[in-house]
């Protein structure tokens with residue numbers, strides 16, 4: 001009846017499609033530890049969206065819930081739904097999800113140490129069926145974004161530097177021809193210069209290769225400069241979200257995550273919980 | 282020169298039986314690398330494969346019996362993946378180890394129930410009369426058994442084939458990736474279940490080759506399951522994660538125990554070869570816990 005009253009995003013070419021929609025999920029580890037307490041977020045096609053939060057906020061858990069990697073950690077999504085381009089992903093194995101174009105670059109890069117850089121990249125193409133030539137072309141594409149990897153292609157990945165490993169991990173993911181990459185803390189343990197370089201490349205991949213990114217970060221400052229939209233996670237709940245510029249200008253974010261306040265860094269948890277509950281729950 | 286002849290003969294004999302230890306150890310290493318499971322059932326798989334082959338070949342042509350046995354080992358791998366590994370994924374290594382002990386007893390019991398528990402002769406059609414090598418150098422020459430030589434050749438080609446498979450195929454690369462970091466492998470879309478199935482099947486075929494070699498020497502019987510326990514010291518020596526280590530470890534144990542028997546045995550009344558390997562392994566364990574050839578643990582700071 002009142003269908004007209006509801007927005008119909010798919011009919012309007014101006015609104016991008018929703019690549020990923022996470023709706024009110026709960027995650028439990030070991031059948032008892034409730035870690036995510038109702039997280040919802042949305043990633044439009046073609047965007048860079050960032051998921052911010054301190055240690056233990058639940059960023060990694062959220063990404064693993066999406067990519068279905070929780071099972072190996074005895075974790076389980078007990079409530080809510082996750083859809084990738086409208087399809088419920090709950091029943092899909094990680095490998096089937098990769099085939100559909102959604103894959104995760106795990107925290108701490110996790111390159112295969114006893115494989116060479118090039119072999120690492122090639123493992124990313126495992127699910128592809130479009131032939132050697134196409135894979136070879138993409139290998140060159142990855143090398144064009146990461147010329148340093150080309151120089152080190154024959155070196156065991158265990159012996160390259162941390163920054164190179166991060167590049168290798170991202171390159172390996174690209175070899176699967178993903179539509180959406182879940183990137184977990186790419187800045188971890190890297191010098192500021194290198195962090196900037198990595199984000200610069202993520203930005204180029206987003207614009208030139210049309211890869212959508214959901215980036216979990218603790219480095220709020222850098223993440224909000226490259227992302228279009230951000231979610232702030234605390235204690236397994238989204239406490240704040242909005243366009244990146246808005247978040248950067250938000251007084252609370254400035255105070256608690258960008259360290260711009262004179263009173264020093266605190267947690268949302270300490271004082272503002274009443275106020276936040278009113279605003280976001 | 283007169284002294285050297287018998288020593289060489291003992292050494293050669295030792296190396297030949299060492300190859301067989303290597304084969305069993307190889308099965309362990311494959312599974313441990315790819316699924317992190319210490320598969321106690323590898324010895325039982327050797328016995329089960331050999332029993333299946335020997336009984337099937339009683340009423341089928343030999344090549345058909347081999348093909349059917351391979352199919353049985355693949356079915357076994359499938360069952361283990363489905364019924365044991367998949368439900369236990371993410372559990373502690375010790376729990377998986379206990380599960381493989383369960384598989385061991387099941388295989389030993391089930392195998393003897395359906396195939397019988399007598400001693401069966403496995404005839405590979407190789408002449409049993411020994412060869413005498415270098416007769417012009419040593420009085421009487423050096424005695425070598427053709428069955429041993431055949432087993433060594435088969436083992437050698439198997440290792441070669443595996444290493445080509447690991448290093449130049451897509452699946453082989455995926456296997457090595459899983460061995461390195463199975464979660465990361467999963468994250469790029471490598472299906473662990475398929476990889477485990479492939480690895481356990483491969484280990485099953487390796488067990489069959491080992492079972493054929495042992496069986497043709499000793500007869501196919503329950504004690505094969507125990508002979509396979511010699512693979513444990515081999516693993517400690519070679520390292521749990523190294524295929525070349527498994528091979529060399531087997532050769533060292535094989536040659537070492539025969540030489541020890543030859544040199545020290547007479548002085549203390551013999552029987553050294555039954556425990557020599559374990560003492561050797563213990564000594565190695567104290568000095569180099571990762572084994573002589575264990576994969577280097579790459580750690581960056």
Ligand SMILES: Nc1ncnc2c1ncn2[C@@H]1O[C@H](COP(=O)(O)OP(=O)(O)OP(=O)(O)O)[C@@H](O)[C@H]1O
Nearest residue numbers: 029033035053054055056057058059060061062073
């Ligand atoms: N396998 C697990 N079993 C039990 N609890 C876990 C497990 N993994 C994570 N947790 C808990 O879940 C919570 C969220 O962890 P998660 O790794 O998702 O946080 P994060 O935001 O990624 O943190 P960081 O920035 O440190 O990576 C933490 O309290 C953590 O202790």
Ligand SMILES: [Mg+2]
Nearest residue numbers: 059060061107
């Ligand atoms: Mg994390």
